[in-house]
Amino acid sequence: MAPPTVTPTAPAAWVAAQLRGWAATDGERLIFVGRSAFAAFLALWMAFRLGLDSPGTAMTTTFILALPSSGMVLEKAFYRLLGTVVGCSAALVLIALFPQQAPVLLVGLAVWVGLCTAGAAMHRNQQSYSFVLAGYTACMIAVPALDNPSGVFAAAVTRATEVGLGVIVAAIVHDVLFPRAHGRQVQRTVQTRYEGFLAFCRQVLEQRLSPEQTELTHLRYAADIAALESGRAAAFFETGHARSHTRRLHAFNGAFMTALTTFYTLHRLLHRANATSPVHALVAPLHALLAGALADPRGGNLEELPAALAQPAAAARAALAALAQAPGQTRAAIIDGETAIELAERFAGHLAAFAAIYHGLTQQKRLQVSEPQAYTPKTPPGIVLASGVRAALALLGAATLWYWLAWGQLAMSLVMTTVFCALASSSPRPTAMVKQVLTGFLIATPLTLATEFLLVIRASGFPMLVLAALPLFALALWLMTDPKRAGIGIGMAMFSSQFVAPVNLMHYDAAGVANGMLAQMAGVVLAYAIFTVVLPEHTMGNRDHVRAALWREALNACRQRLAGDGRKLRHRFDNRVRDLLSQLNAAAGPTPPVATRAVVREGLTLLELGHAVIELRTLLAASRDGAVRDALQTVLRRLAAYLRAPVTGTNADAVAALLDAGIVIRAGLADPACDPVRAERLHTVLADLHAIYTSLLDQAAPTTEPVASSGAPHAA
Amino acid sequence: MPRELSVLGILIPTILPVFFASLLLQGALDWVLSHAGVYRRLWHPALARLCLLVCIFGGLTAWLYR
Numbered sequence A: 001m002a003p004p005t006v007t008p009t010a011p012a013a014w015v016a017a018q019l020r021g022w023a024a025t026d027g028e029r030l031i032f033v034g035r036s037a038f039a040a041f042l043a044l045w046m047a048f049r050l051g052l053d054s055p056g057t058a059m060t061t062t063f064i065l066a067l068p069s070s071g072m073v074l075e076k077a078f079y080r081l082l083g084t085v086v087g088c089s090a091a092l093v094l095i096a097l098f099p100q101q102a103p104v105l106l107v108g109l110a111v112w113v114g115l116c117t118a119g120a121a122m123h124r125n126q127q128s129y130s131f132v133l134a135g136y137t138a139c140m141i142a143v144p145a146l147d148n149p150s151g152v153f154a155a156a157v158t159r160a161t162e163v164g165l166g167v168i169v170a171a172i173v174h175d176v177l178f179p180r181a182h183g184r185q186v187q188r189t190v191q192t193r194y195e196g197f198l199a200f201c202r203q204v205l206e207q208r209l210s211p212e213q214t215e216l217t218h219l220r221y222a223a224d225i226a227a228l229e230s231g232r233a234a235a236f237f238e239t240g241h242a243r244s245h246t247r248r249l250h251a252f253n254g255a256f257m258t259a260l261t262t263f264y265t266l267h268r269l270l271h272r273a274n275a276t277s278p279v280h281a282l283v284a285p286l287h288a289l290l291a292g293a294l295a296d297p298r299g300g301n302l303e304e305l306p307a308a309l310a311q312p313a314a315a316a317r318a319a320l321a322a323l324a325q326a327p328g329q330t331r332a333a334i335i336d337g338e339t340a341i342e343l344a345e346r347f348a349g350h351l352a353a354f355a356a357i358y359h360g361l362t363q364q365k366r367l368q369v370s371e372p373q374a375y376t377p378k379t380p381p382g383i384v385l386a387s388g389v390r391a392a393l394a395l396l397g398a399a400t401l402w403y404w405l406a407w408g409q410l411a412m413s414l415v416m417t418t419v420f421c422a423l424a425s426s427s428p429r430p431t432a433m434v435k436q437v438l439t440g441f442l443i444a445t446p447l448t449l450a451t452e453f454l455l456v457i458r459a460s461g462f463p464m465l466v467l468a469a470l471p472l473f474a475l476a477l478w479l480m481t482d483p484k485r486a487g488i489g490i491g492m493a494m495f496s497s498q499f500v501a502p503v504n505l506m507h508y509d510a511a512g513v514a515n516g517m518l519a520q521m522a523g524v525v526l527a528y529a530i531f532t533v534v535l536p537e538h539t540m541g542n543r544d545h546v547r548a549a550l551w552r553e554a555l556n557a558c559r560q561r562l563a564g565d566g567r568k569l570r571h572r573f574d575n576r577v578r579d580l581l582s583q584l585n586a587a588a589g590p591t592p593p594v595a596t597r598a599v600v601r602e603g604l605t606l607l608e609l610g611h612a613v614i615e616l617r618t619l620l621a622a623s624r625d626g627a628v629r630d631a632l633q634t635v636l637r638r639l640a641a642y643l644r645a646p647v648t649g650t651n652a653d654a655v656a657a658l659l660d661a662g663i664v665i666r667a668g669l670a671d672p673a674c675d676p677v678r679a680e681r682l683h684t685v686l687a688d689l690h691a692i693y694t695s696l697l698d699q700a701a702p703t704t705e706p707v708a709s710s711g712a713p714h715a716a
Numbered sequence B: 001m002p003r004e005l006s007v008l009g010i011l012i013p014t015i016l017p018v019f020f021a022s023l024l025l026q027g028a029l030d031w032v033l034s035h036a037g038v039y040r041r042l043w044h045p046a047l048a049r050l051c052l053l054v055c056i057f058g059g060l061t062a063w064l065y066r
Helices: A010-047 A055-064 A069-097 A101-121 A125-142 A149-176 A182-205 A210-235 A243-272 A278-293 A300-325 A331-364 A381-405 A410-425 A428-456 A462-480 A486-500 A510-535 A543-559 A566-588 A594-621 A627-644 A649-668 A676-703 B017-036 B045-064
Strands: B004-007 B009-012
Touching: A010 A055, A010 A149, A010 A462, A055 A069, A055 A149, A055 A462, A055 B009, A069 A101, A069 A125, A069 A149, A069 A182, A069 A210, A069 A462, A069 A543, A101 A125, A101 A381, A101 A410, A101 A566, A125 A149, A125 A410, A149 A649, A149 B045, A182 A210, A182 A243, A182 A278, A182 A331, A210 A243, A210 A462, A210 A566, A243 A278, A243 A331, A243 A566, A243 A594, A243 A676, A278 B004, A300 A331, A300 A428, A331 A381, A331 A462, A331 A486, A331 A676, A381 A510, A381 A566, A410 A428, A410 A510, A428 A462, A428 A486, A428 A510, A462 A486, A543 A566, A543 A627, A594 A627, A594 A676, A627 A649, A649 A676, A649 B045
Parallel strands: none
Antiparallel strands: B004 B009
C-alpha cells in the first residue's frame, strides 16, 4: 500500500484554516451574542442590587446599545446618555409650564418632538439618534405624569439613572470583553478605498468602463465617503485613536473628493470630445504615463508623478500651439486640448497629494496637514420639515385618541408611536424599517408569553432567571447579527426585554401583559400607518428633494461669500453634493433605477459646473477692473439666474453671456499690453468658461436648444 | 466633604459629581497617553483604560469617604 503523500502537518493546517474561517464568521457572531447577553444580565443584576425602580429599562438599554464594534457602542452610549438627559430636562420643563392641562401639554410635547425629529434629520449617525432620543424621552416621562404631576421628577430621575446604568455596563462590557476595534476596520476601509480608486482610474483611462458604470461608481464613492466619516466618528471613542488621526482621516476624505472631482471633469471632457478631435492624440502620452503610474498596486511612485508629467505636458502644449496655427481646427478643439492638458496636470497633483496622505495614514507618519475641514452633512430642508411635521402629527393623533377615549393602556401606544416615528424618520426606507420591527414584535409575542409564564414563573433566584430568559434573548441577538434581519432582532429584543424583565416585587398578571403587548403593537402599527399616509414621499434621500437641493448647492457656489482662495467654499460645496448623493444611494438600494441615475448624472454635471464657477470667482476676486471683469460678472449673474430657474430661456441667456465673455477675453489676450502672468490667468478663465459652457449644454441637451445644438464654433 | 450635596434643594449624592470629575481626569490622561503612543504597546488598551478609570474613581471616592 502506497504511503499517503499528505504530510502530517496538512490535516492540522486544514483544521486550523477551518477554525479560522469559523472564528471569522460564526465565531464573531457567537461572541457578540455572548457579550451582549452578559451585558444585559449584568445590568439587570446591578439594577436589582441597587434597588432601582424599573430594572427592565437598564436591560433594554444594553440591547439597544448592542452593536458589533466597541467604538460604535461607546459612541451610541455617549449620545444616548446625552439625549436622555436633555429629554428628561425637557419633560420637567414642559410639566412645570403646563401642570394638569393635558391638551396644552400635549401640544407642547408635539412641538418638542417635532423639533427634535427635524434636528435628527439634519444630522447623521448617532448624533441624529441623540436628537430622536431627546424627543421621545420627554414623551415617555411627561405622558404617564399627566395624572400625577408631582411624580414627574422621580420618573425623570429613575429614567436617567436606569439608562445611565445600562449605558455604563454596556460600554464597559463591549469595550473590554473580546472587543472588536473599529479603528482597524477604518484602516481597512482606507486601504480598500485607495486601491479601489487607483484601479477605477486605470480602468477609466484605458476606457474599459461605460458611462453608466462610471456614474454608479461615483454614487458608491459618495456613500463610501459618508461611511468613512461615520466610521471615523465611531473610532474616535476608542483607545489609541489620536486626535492627529482624526485630522488625517479628514484630510484623506478631502483629498479623495478633490481628486475624484478633477478626474471626473477630465473624463467627461475626453468623453465629449469626438473621435476626430486632436485632443485624444495630444493627451495620449499623458494618459499612458498616468495609467503606468496607477498600474503599480502599491502606488509607490505616485508622489513623483507631477514632476514626471511636467515634460510631456510641455511637449503636448507645444504640439497644441503648432496645431492652433494650422488651418481646419476649430477653436473649441484647441480649448478642449488646453483644458485636457491642464486637467491631467492638476489630476496628477491631486493624486500625489492623496497618495501622500494615504501613506501618512498607513505608516503613522507625522504629516503636516494644513487644517483639513470636517465632513459636513446636508439634508434638503423639505425633508427636515416633513420629518418634524410628521412626528408632531403622529404624537397629536395618538394623543387625541388616548385622551378622548380615556383608555389607559393607550398611553403605551402613544409612546411607541412617537418612538418609531422619530426613529424611522432618519431611515431612507422608514416603512421597511417599521415593518421589520413589527415582525420582530409579532415573533416575540408567543415566545415572550411562553418564557414569562412557563419558565420565568418557576425560576427562583437570579441564576435561574438567567437560564429561563437566555434562550429568547440569545435568539434575538443572533438575529441582530444578520444584516438583513437586524430590524427583526432589535424589535424582538426591545419587546421581550420589557415584558420578561422582572420587577422588584414580582407579580404575574397575564391580562396586564397581554394588554401591554397589544398597546405596544398598536402603537407601532399606527407609526406604520402614519408613514404611509402623511407625506409618504418626503423621506430621506427622496429623488426630487435631492435634485432640488443639488441645484441649490450649485446656486450657492455662485452666490455664497468667498473668503481667501476659495478652498473653504470648494470643500463645503464638494462635501454637500457628495452627502446628497450618498443619501440618494442609501434610498435607492443596491440597483438604482434609471430615474435615480439621471439625478446622479445631473448632480455630477452640477459638481463640475460649481467647481468651475468657484475657480472663476477666485480669479475674479483678484482681478482689476475692466472689460473682462464686467463680462465675467455678467456671466455669473446670468448663471445664478439660470440655476435659480433652470428653464430654456435662462439657459440661453447664460450661454449668450458666456460667448460674449469669451470674445472679450480673446480681445484681452490679443492686447499687446498683456503680460505673461495675466495671459496665464486669462487662459485659466477661458478653460473655466469652457467647462461651464459644456455643462450648460449638457443640461440643455434634453430640450434641444437652437443655440446649443447648432454646433457653431463658439467664441470661448 | 458632605455625603450629599444640595443643589437648588435637590439632594445629589456627592459621588455623582466625583464620578464626572474622574471621567474628565481620565479623559485628560487618555489624551496624554494616546498622544505618547502608550496604548499601542499594550495588550488590551481598553482594559488598561478601564483600570485607570477605576483607579482614579476609587482614589477620589476613598478620599471622599475618608
